[in-house]
Amino acid sequence: MIRVGQTSVLAGLLTFGLAASSATSALSQEQKDYAGRQIRFVSTGGPGGAFDTYMRTLIPPMEKYLNATLLPTYELLGLAAIDRVVNAPKDGSTIVLLSGEGMMTSFLYKMPGVRYDPRKMEWIGRVADEKKVIAVSPTSSFNSLADLVASNRKVLWGSVNNSDSNSDATAVMAYVTDMPAKIVLGYGGSSGVNFALANGEVDGRVASHDSAALFVRAKQYKVLATVGLSRSKMFPDIPTIAEVSPLSDDKKLILEWRANIADLGRVMITTPGTRPALLSLLRKALENALNDPLVVERLKEQQLVPAFANAEETVKLVEKSLTMLDAPHMEQVRKIALERYY
Known part of the structure; x- marks a missing residue:
């Protein structure tokens, strides 16, 4: 037999369940695909630096948007970080925050060990410029x-x-x-x-x-x-x-x-060939985070000023760097x- 108190509890649980179901149904298919997954977030700066601060400030809002867990990882060598993301599964499970500036100059100066083409990268967006x-x-x-x-x-x-x-x-x-x-x-x-x-x-x-x-x-x-x-x-x-x-x-x-x-600055990339819908979701997650006043304020408290540029704007900066001279x-x-x- 169900007592009155139990009825109230069950009603509350039912209401919560319906709300959760409604919220879940409102998610896009890509957000549902990401739900519960782990994404490796690679930073090319060491603990305590600007790259690390950006990464750790971006993780909570991006996790919330993606409904996934982002795992902070360090790879201090930019070329090694690029190799890691290029060779990762094409499922958006690896993202890298690195110096787009260093990436471009290494490519343009034909430095040893460069095995990538910036035009073939999947750009999520720019986090900050580096004047x-x-x-x-x-x-x-x-x-x-x-x-x-x-x-x-x-x-x-x-x-x-x-x-x-x-x-x-x-x-x-x-x-x-x-x-x-x-x-x-x-x-x-x-x-x-x-x-x-x-x-x-x-x-x-x-x-x-x-x-x-x-x-x-x-x-x-x-x-x-x-x-x-x-x-x-x-x-x-x-x-x-x-x-x-x-x-x-x-x-x-x-x-x-x-x-x-x-001006290309600190950029975020993922694996070439990632499904367009997943790539779009990652881009929206970054844009959502960097347009959040609380995120911007937290970064300013660390003496950092983000300068978000979407993927299209970032690609234009890349193309200009490649063709200007x-x-x-x-x-x-x-x-x-x-x-x-x-």
Whole structure:
């Protein structure tokens, strides 16, 4: 026999069940396919860095939208991360957050180990751009880009290796401004470069504007200019190279090309050949997350400012990077980036 209290409980459970059934029926077939699945979310930055912060901030809203579990994974080598996603099952079970900038320069400079074609990637979207800025120590005697260009000795710039996207941006910066410069390689990641800058081993470095903003607040950087034609939203009062240095049409073209690659920024990709409906769902999940004011606020609390671009907009940036320079210009830039200042 069912008592009154039991009747109320059963009625409540029935109501809940009907609501859950209604919510489930409202899901798309792709959302139902993802329900309960595990998706490997690969970040090419280590724990505690900007990539890691973006990944961990995006996981909860994307999990909610996809009705799936996202597993944070680290793969510090960009080429290894790309190989992983390219060779993963074509079911949207692996997504990678990586530097689109490094991905493009490695491809265009024909670096060893590159086995991918950016045109064949499945782009989910851009999370943030990575405008480059010129940074020196707060105690440096260099107080402007003009000071650097007028130096009576070679200005020393720290970097990891000549395929690092910061080193090639440094080389382009030095070339278009006619700066006397030497790029010192071999530092163990950004932390090694920052240590060298603090100790006076190098005069400066080129860094992404969001990373630079963290170090400016910590009083470890002084930013002198943005490497590009438009100002950084992180440093709206800091001039661009184009505002300070007179540029020939040829040098302006090279600077614009390199700035366009930086604008590609931090991107998310998945396995080529993923079913269009699943790909669309992943794209909507990212867009939904980065348009959520709470997500944006959480990122701003970490001194990060997202700059979402959908897949179509991201593909346009990729195509522009691939076609903006003709073959002679591309070979010229390759020699500038990989040989000239070392």
